[in-house]
Amino acid sequence: MADSYRYRCGECGHRTAWGSESRGAEAIGAHYGRSHPHVVPGGVVEFRKGSSCGGGCLIALVTLALLLIVVSRH
Numbered sequence: 001m002a003d004s005y006r007y008r009c010g011e012c013g014h015r016t017a018w019g020s021e022s023r024g025a026e027a028i029g030a031h032y033g034r035s036h037p038h039v040v041p042g043g044v045v046e047f048r049k050g051s052s053c054g055g056g057c058l059i060a061l062v063t064l065a066l067l068l069i070v071v072s073r074h
Helices: 021-035 054-073
Strands: 005-008 044-047
Touching (some): 005 021
Antiparallel strands (some): 005 044
16 A cells, blocks of 8 residues: 555645655655645645555454454353
8 A cells, every 4th residue: 555645735725646644744844844844744644545454454443343242241
């Protein structure tokens, strides 16, 4: 999921390309340095749909919860 992050400038709406979290942070920092040099970087981080842990994590969490319930009853 290396291309799951995009940063949007809080001042002008500029968006970075989809990429890794660190690459996006560097790109938005460079944008602020060029376009808004006296403003603290801000804005929004967007996550690409489907970039979350998905069904695999949900199955693992449900299994863990059921296991904890079974263990606590014994």
